[in-house]
Amino acid sequence: MLNYIFKRLLSAIPFVIMVSMTVFVLIQLPPGDYVDSWAAQQAQSGETPDPATLADMRHQFGLDRPMIVQYGSWIAGMVQGDFGRSFAKNAQVTELVGERIGLTLILSVASLMLTWMLALPIGIYSAVCRYSLGDYIFTLLGFVGLAIPHFLLALVMMYVGVKYFGHDVTGLMSAQYEGQPWTWAKWMDLCSHLWIPMIILGLGSTASLIRILRANLIDQLYMPYVVTARAKGLSEVKLLCKYPVRIALNPFVSTIGWILPNLISGAVIVSIVLNLNTVGPVLYEALMSQDIYLSGTILLVVCALTVVGTLLSDILLVILDPRIRFEQ
8 A cells, every 4th residue: 555655646746747837838828927917907007117117027027038948947946845936916925825725725624524524424314215305305405505606605695694693704713813823712713714614615515425425325225235234134224334335435535536626726716705815815816917926836736636635535445445456
């Protein structure tokens, strides 16, 4: 297993390099660059920068160099831990991302845990008691969860929270804790604000995982090994948990690879609506202004989470299903 993990980590290096190249090219595909976006913003405010100023800015930011040279400079700095400097915010990318990536990961992991805590028991119940009233109710709620966009649910919850509970649901913590050192009171305040975006982000994934687990478990419930174990007198709860549920969890666990990046990418609009201090609003602003190093770094982190999530799912699959072996 350790040999397999080591090989997977090595194979992830060329993959991340290819992704970084793709991300860097795609960010620069739209016409113009950051200086053009800045000039357009200045023109809207009634100021027209002269061409010499724009040329000096391009030279200062290195935008007058060929794309391959810009990419090489970015990668060379990345190897040394320098992910470049944000044009718009005039700060190191590591500082800007480091401030928000922790809160983003906390929100994503909390949403993932909520998704599993809800999807696992509901999916098992829907499969065992299929076509019952409860199954129909959960199926209806699942389809509603899949159909409602995250941002629309965020707007509804904001209205309900303010209108009926008098509670501001925006942000991940109160204003007095912004920029303050982490204390127990700050953690408790974070937890009190965390549950609304956690529900919003986890609802769609929960609905899809319920359908996946239900379908796979129904396939396993009538397999010959289940009928044989039941005929030998094994209790229903022990039979269910030891055999069919364990096998039905295989596709359930394999979704970690796409759930983790989806939670972060799906949190962009929700973070803007709820004014969350995560990487979502920063990514949106960086893409709109063509801030290549800041947006490229965030997108690269999302792709790296895909690699990590896929590796975690493969390891968990080996633990759940002894039939899966990666090495002879």
